[in-house]
Amino acid sequence: MTEPRDLLRRTAEIAADYLESLEERPVFPRTSPDELREALGGPLPEEPLDPAEVVGELAEAAEPGVVAIGSGRYFGFVIGGALPAALAADWLTSAWDQNAGLYVGGPSASVVEQVTRDWLLDLLGLPGESSIGFVTGTQMAHVTGLAAARFHVLDGVGWDVNREGLTGAPPIRVLVGEKRHVTIDRALRFLGLGAPTTVAADEQGRMKPEALREALREGPTIVCAQAGEVNTGAFDPLPQIADACEEFGGWLHVDGAFGIWAAVSPRLRHLVAGLERADSWTTDAHKWLNVPYDSGIVLCAHPESHRIAMTVSASYLIQDEGARRVRDQVDWVPEFSRRARGFPIYAALRSLGRSGLVDLVERCCGAASRFAEAIAELE
Numbered sequence: 001m002t003e004p005r006d007l008l009r010r011t012a013e014i015a016a017d018y019l020e021s022l023e024e025r026p027v028f029p030r031t032s033p034d035e036l037r038e039a040l041g042g043p044l045p046e047e048p049l050d051p052a053e054v055v056g057e058l059a060e061a062a063e064p065g066v067v068a069i070g071s072g073r074y075f076g077f078v079i080g081g082a083l084p085a086a087l088a089a090d091w092l093t094s095a096w097d098q099n100a101g102l103y104v105g106g107p108s109a110s111v112v113e114q115v116t117r118d119w120l121l122d123l124l125g126l127p128g129e130s131s132i133g134f135v136t137g138t139q140m141a142h143v144t145g146l147a148a149a150r151f152h153v154l155d156g157v158g159w160d161v162n163r164e165g166l167t168g169a170p171p172i173r174v175l176v177g178e179k180r181h182v183t184i185d186r187a188l189r190f191l192g193l194g195a196p197t198t199v200a201a202d203e204q205g206r207m208k209p210e211a212l213r214e215a216l217r218e219g220p221t222i223v224c225a226q227a228g229e230v231n232t233g234a235f236d237p238l239p240q241i242a243d244a245c246e247e248f249g250g251w252l253h254v255d256g257a258f259g260i261w262a263a264v265s266p267r268l269r270h271l272v273a274g275l276e277r278a279d280s281w282t283t284d285a286h287k288w289l290n291v292p293y294d295s296g297i298v299l300c301a302h303p304e305s306h307r308i309a310m311t312v313s314a315s316y317l318i319q320d321e322g323a324r325r326v327r328d329q330v331d332w333v334p335e336f337s338r339r340a341r342g343f344p345i346y347a348a349l350r351s352l353g354r355s356g357l358v359d360l361v362e363r364c365c366g367a368a369s370r371f372a373e374a375i376a377e378l379e
């Protein structure tokens with residue numbers, strides 16, 4: 001049997017060879033599902049195999065079906081590659097194999113999340129007391145943020161959804177832009193909130209604030225706005241939306257899967273003016289921050305509601321100051337056992353630094369503008 005050190009060295013070589021091939025290889029693989037089944041399939045071996053053999057064969061069989069997402073020539077969707085520091089920290093995360101649900105499952109995994117929270121709130125200009133949860137992607141970040149919203153708006157009318165459920169509860173009105181991302185609808189379905197009421201959007205997909213105003217009523221309300229429409233890049237007008245939510249007492253949830261990162265750039269920050277007035281925010285680290293999959297983040301301006309919506313502990317209250325310093329991640333996300341996702345995010349932020357992150361965002365937008373201009377010239 002190959003020793004672990006040798007196995008990891010050999011695997012690192014395979015991974016490095018792959019990364020070096022990114023500039024040359026076709027972006028989308030030239031293979032078929034049948035070819036891949038042929039290469040990867042066959043019966044499960046009866047006997048154990050040497051790990052180096054397993055990994056070597058896997059790499060050979062799977063690589064022809066790998067999309068070069070990390071290549072500079074990949075322009076699909078709004079998805080990112082992997083910064084070297086984030087990739088390496090992700091390997092360490094696997095080697096350490098912490099159970100990041102509880103402080104006792106990995107104290108450093110817990111603390112690194114708190115540190116990353118402080119950095120993110122500072123970078124994004126969000127209220128300093130906001131809470132954080134590290135999840136698989138914006139999809140589950142929506143589930144978490146909207147669960148906090150559901151608890152909070154019902155609590156506001158004296159209904160404890162944790163105890164009483166939704167049967168017989170005062171109805172919650174959920175208002176979403178016509179061009180919201182599909183993950184919002186699925187999160188609402190998971191939470192038993194049904195199909196939302198849609199608010200008209202303009203030709204760029206921006207929610208129309210006057211239409212929102214007309215749809216708003218008193219009573220438990222959640223409004224889902226968007227910072228970055230996935231097809232156009234447009235931002236909902238957050239100042240007017242926040243005004244309307246404040247007036248009617250609605251919870252404002254912002255889907256910032258990729259667009260929230262505009263907040264770090266002095267040149268682009270105007271797009272997310274009013275962002276800090278929302279009640280919950282979601283984003284991905286695996287998109288613009290270039291952290292390996294899977295990595296989503298939820299932030300919430302109401303830590304109590306966030307925790308009550310997610311906690312597994314019998315007591316709803318954040319205990320004393322001593323207990324507060326020990327953060328069990330399980331209290332802030334839907335998962336129980338999970339991967340220590342804080343490490344690669346921490347590494348990504350440190351390796352970029354503030355200026356590197358600003359540069360990343362501005363350079364990417366600059367390149368997108370050049371694309372747009374070149375396409376316009378073709379017409």
Ligand SMILES: *Cc1c(COP(=O)(O)O)cnc(C)c1O
Nearest residue numbers: 137138139181183230255257284
């Ligand atoms: C990608 C995206 C999502 C979903 O994020 P996942 O990480 O895939 O769960 C939601 N909203 C917007 C605007 C997105 O771009």
